[in-house]
Amino acid sequence: MYQVQVSPKSECVPLRGLNYHVQVWGTPAVGRTPLVMVHGWMDVAASYQFVVDALAADYYVIAPDWRGFGLTEVPLADHFVFADYLGDLDFLLDHYCPEQPVNLVGHSMGGNIAMLYAGVRPERVRRLINLEGFGMPRTVPAQAPGRYARWMDELKGLHQGQREMRGYASLEDVAHRLMKTNPRLDPAKAEWLAGHWARQNASGQWQILGHAAHRLSSAQLYRVDETLEIFKAITAPTLCVEATDSDMGGFWKGAYSLPEFHERLQAVPQCTVAQIAEAGHMLHHDQPEQVAALIEQFIA
Template sequence: MYQPRQASRSEFVPLRNLTYHVRVWGEPGPGKVPLVMVHGWMDVSASWQFVVDALRHDHYVLAPDWRGYGLTESPQADSYWFPDYLADLDFLLDHYSPDAPVHLVGHSMGGNVAMLYAGVRPARIRRLVNLEGFGMPASRPQQAPRRYAQWMDELKALHRGELELKPYPSADGVAQRLTKTNRRLAPDKAQWLATHWARPGADGQWRILGDAAHKIVNAQLYRVDEVLELYRCITAPTLCLEAGDDSLSLWWKGRYTLAQYHERIRAVPQLRQGRIEDAGHMLHHDQPAAVAQHIENFLA
């Protein structure tokens, strides 16, 4: 099994009526800018371990489990709303760095949160790094009736128990699931990550540490015009990293393309772009050393 080079510790923070789990590497100190790393959909904070191990310099790293993931509590609700992630991050920064801006790194869904948050609270972000936080295909108002109906139908499916996450007989089964999804993930890393990505229940079955309600579609449409306005408000120098593999073509089959994403991020005032070769969407797993080098060079 993979052996971390830098041990993390867990801190539990009361935040918006939830107990939030935050994984911490390193110690705060004079001149140290907190490096906040936020994970993606159906992931956990431990996912950053491989990048943290590849960092060459001493950092104070904070990585929360989003609400309903990992060791953070789930809200008393049956669906999740994207603005809550922005508010959770705002409260989290109030706790850890109330008087100084932070470096913010986000992957996938976390990258989308990071980009929007940096436009809402530009003074709180010193440097911004987005790893494949592409956003969503543009929507049309005509989609609203069907989208609301889909949301309500999926809520009913959740309450009927039809959206439960698949259990696995062992940590090995979870590791196999991870390597099946990501062919580049080394077996030793998959074994280590499996023990943080899932936990055994009373019946001995291993279950992913993610609320099944995360699978429910967002009731509200994705408004590209609003997103672009937020991008224009970002004042932090911004690095957008993408993998050599084109995940968007695989996911959206032409409904949303890398060219459209590149056009959107041109709205960011201080933009730098980078590419990680021999990597897929989980680029921080596939090439952690390259991702760490890009991040540190950018922060410097």
Template sequence: MYQALKPSRSSTLVLRRLNYHVRHWGPEESALPPLVLLHGWMDVSASYQFTVDALQQERRIIAPDWRGFGLSGCAQADHYFFADYLADLDLLLDHHAPGQAVDLVGHSMGGNVAMMYAGVRPERVRRLVNLEGFGLPATQPAQAPARYAQWIAEIKQLHQGDKTLKRYASAADVARRLMKTNPRLAQDKAQWLAQHWARPNAQGQWEILGDPAHKVASAQLFRVDEALALYAQITAPVLAIEAGSDSLGQWWNGRYRLDEYHQRLTHVRDCRTAVVQDAGHMLHHDQPAQVAQCIERFLNEAHAARP
């Protein structure tokens, strides 16, 4: 099994009536700005361990488990609203980095949260790294009736027990599941992640650390015009890192393309892109050293440029 070079420590913060689990690496005090790592959908903060191990500089690192994921509490509801992640992040930073502008890194859903948050609270973000946080395909208002109907139907399915997360006989089975989803994931890393991505229940079955309510579709459509308005308010320099395999095109099958994503990024006043080769959507698992190098080079350039 993978051996972490920089073991994390945990704390719990009562935030908006939820027990929020936060993972920490590095010293409590550092001359460098805090580095905040935001994980993706159906993932956990421990997902960043391999990248953290590859970072060269010692600095304070903070990584929450989003509400309803990992070791954080679940929302007292049967669905989740995306805006809650923005409020959670703001309160988290108020507690762990009061009065400071942080360096923000987000993967997938976490990357989308980071981009939106940086538009809402530009003064709180010094630099931003977006790891495959592409957003969603454009929608039209005419899709709203069907989306609300879908939302209601999926809430009913959840209460009927039709929306559940698969259980596994052992941690080894969880690891095999992770490797099936991501064929590039090495076995030692899969075995390590399985211990953090799931846990055994009272019957000895391993359950994914995610609230099934996350599987309920959003009632609101993704509105590109709103996303672009937020992008335009970002004052921090942005580095958008994507995998060489074009996971966006593979996932959406023509409904949303990489060139469309790149066009959206032109609304960010200071944005550059980078590509990590031989990697898929979980690029921080596939090529953690490359990802760490890209992040660190970007953050250090900014730090050196300031008096």
């Protein structure tokens, strides 16, 4: 199994009525800017362990499990609203570093959250690093009726048990599932991640630590014009990191492309784009050394 180099401390803090699970590496110190790392959809904070181990210097790193993921408490709700992640992040920073801007890193969904947060609370972000967080395809108002109808249909399916998360017979099966999704993932890392990505339930099955409601479509349209206005308000120097083998166009089936994302980035006042070679979407698993080096160079 993968051998951890820098051991984290696991904490639970009360945020907005939920017990939030947070992984913390290192200790706060005068003059040391906190490095806040937020994970993506169906991922967990522990996913950043490989990057933390690859950092050349000692950092005070704070990484939460988002609501409904990992070991953070699940809210009493049957759906999740994207704005709640921004609110959770704001309360998290109030708890850990209320007086100090942070270096903020986000992957995938976490990258999208980080970009929006940096525009809404620009004074709280010193440097911003977005790992494969591309946003979503443009929508138009005419899609609204169908979007709400689809959301309600999926909500009924959730309550009828049609969208339950699959269970696995063993942690080994969970590790194989991770490697199936990401063929580049080293077996030793997959075995280690499996123990953080899933927990055994009462029936003995290993259940993924992600609430089934996360699989529902959003009821709200993705409004690019609003997103661009938020991007314009970002004051932190921003680094957007892409994997050379990430199939963004294939994922969105042609509805959204990398050139379109680059066009949106023109709204960000100080933005640099970098690439990670021989990596897919889970670039922090595939090439943690390259990711760590980019982070350290950018926040220095």
